[in-house]
Amino acid sequence: MKYASKRVRDIKASSFSDLFAAKEAYSRKTGQSVIDFSIGSSNIPPCDAVKQAIANAVLEDESYQYTLSPQQETLDAIREWYANRYGVELRDEEIFPLKGSQEALSHIPMALCDPGDLVLLPDPCYPIYRTAPSLAGADFYSMPMRRENDYLIDFDEIPEEIARKAKLMIVSYPNNPTGAVANDAFYEKLVEFATRYQILVVHDNAYSELVFSGEPGKSFLAYEGAKEIGVELNSFSKAYSMGGARMAVMVGNKDMIEPYAKLMNTIDFQSFAPIHKGAIAALRESGEFAHEVRDEYARRAEHLIDEFGKAGWNIDPVKATMFVWAPIPDGYEDSSQFLFELLEKSGVLVNAGTSFGEEGKRYVRLALVRSDEEVEEAARRIADSGLFKA
Numbered sequence: 001m002k003y004a005s006k007r008v009r010d011i012k013a014s015s016f017s018d019l020f021a022a023k024e025a026y027s028r029k030t031g032q033s034v035i036d037f038s039i040g041s042s043n044i045p046p047c048d049a050v051k052q053a054i055a056n057a058v059l060e061d062e063s064y065q066y067t068l069s070p071q072q073e074t075l076d077a078i079r080e081w082y083a084n085r086y087g088v089e090l091r092d093e094e095i096f097p098l099k100g101s102q103e104a105l106s107h108i109p110m111a112l113c114d115p116g117d118l119v120l121l122p123d124p125c126y127p128i129y130r131t132a133p134s135l136a137g138a139d140f141y142s143m144p145m146r147r148e149n150d151y152l153i154d155f156d157e158i159p160e161e162i163a164r165k166a167k168l169m170i171v172s173y174p175n176n177p178t179g180a181v182a183n184d185a186f187y188e189k190l191v192e193f194a195t196r197y198q199i200l201v202v203h204d205n206a207y208s209e210l211v212f213s214g215e216p217g218k219s220f221l222a223y224e225g226a227k228e229i230g231v232e233l234n235s236f237s238k239a240y241s242m243g244g245a246r247m248a249v250m251v252g253n254k255d256m257i258e259p260y261a262k263l264m265n266t267i268d269f270q271s272f273a274p275i276h277k278g279a280i281a282a283l284r285e286s287g288e289f290a291h292e293v294r295d296e297y298a299r300r301a302e303h304l305i306d307e308f309g310k311a312g313w314n315i316d317p318v319k320a321t322m323f324v325w326a327p328i329p330d331g332y333e334d335s336s337q338f339l340f341e342l343l344e345k346s347g348v349l350v351n352a353g354t355s356f357g358e359e360g361k362r363y364v365r366l367a368l369v370r371s372d373e374e375v376e377e378a379a380r381r382i383a384d385s386g387l388f389k390a
């Protein structure tokens with residue numbers, strides 16, 4: 001990192017690169033393959049309508065011109081989606097297409113916060129939530145999410161002076177990594193709390209389609225007063241299996257979208273037009289696809305929890321997302337210590353809860369991206385490792 005700025009030097013190395021190195025070392029040493037549950041990249045292909053729409057648009061010459069501002073067709077499709085699926089009415093200036101929610105989460109603090117501003121973040125949380133405020137020179141305060149409270153943030157725990165100082169808050173349910181979902185009372189409290197202290201809210205709704213109970217996940221914007229203080233990010237990566245295509249959207253408060261759009265229109269242009277066509281096809285032509293994806297993750301979660309349970313690893317049922325949040329056995333200092341021992345003794349790779357925050361100390365996260373056979377093999381290896389008492 002000879003020429004790196006302080007800003008870049010201060011970025012904590014991605015846990016994924018550490019895991020990748022450990023995985024390579026295991027395979028070299030044992031000659032055995034690692035069963036990798038660490039990264040949540042879906043292995044369910046997108047539906048044919050999406051692939052076809054992208055393929056058609058790739059052959060159009062006009063797709064290769066710069067797109068300087070959001071296209072009306074994309075805005076219309078998103079508006080219809082939010083109205084029909086979530087009961088939320090949006091105007092054009094309340095919609096901004098993104099190259100993934102990751103990109104937005106990276107830049108939002110830069111667009112909305114000044115150095116020294118305070119951002120409230122859940123703990124555990126998706127790692128970019130914490131990196132992005134630091135890149136913008138902002139500070140953050142962690143709001144714990146604990147099992148005894150169904151992993152819901154308790155706003156009453158936040159000290160008054162912190163609430164008064166906070167400029168921005170990021171919240172996300174259905175939740176990665178815990179798999180928790182939030183109820184109406186939680187969202188009502190969130191809107192009330194944020195309104196009382198004038199805190200801007202970003203609700204990351206990447207998993208709204210992956211709620212296993214079958215009761216559809218809601219939009220934060222459907223709650224009264226939410227649009228006055230917040231935006232929602234929604235992604236095509238999970239429900240429509242388009243993670244590699246990079247398409248998401250920011251919707252909601254126009255005074256939050258405006259500075260963000262100004263920043264992004266300065267840094268870059270809109271994404272490749274065929275990706276927008278694919279997203280429109282996902283919204284208008286994918287039929288039951290998102291439900292099939294949801295049901296498949298629900299089935300995988302149940303299967304993994306059953307199989308690992310037989311190997312002595314008892315894990316709570318999971319309500320949503322594509323992850324399982326699993327407790328580590330006693331006797332380890334924290335989840336990163338356990339993770340390396342699990343890898344060494346079984347060749348099973350998981351993600352340390354500590355990479356999501358302090359509250360993840362006694363948990364690891366498993367992504368539901370392996371075949372049934374691999375899950376069964378992993379369970380056999382875990383049983384043989386002797387790390388859990390069956």
Ligand SMILES: Cc1ncc(COP(=O)(O)O)c(C=O)c1O
Binds near residue numbers: 099101176206236248
């Ligand atoms: C909670 C959460 N937010 C955002 C993202 C990033 O999604 P996208 O592919 O839209 O950038 C992920 C990806 O795993 C995620 O889990």
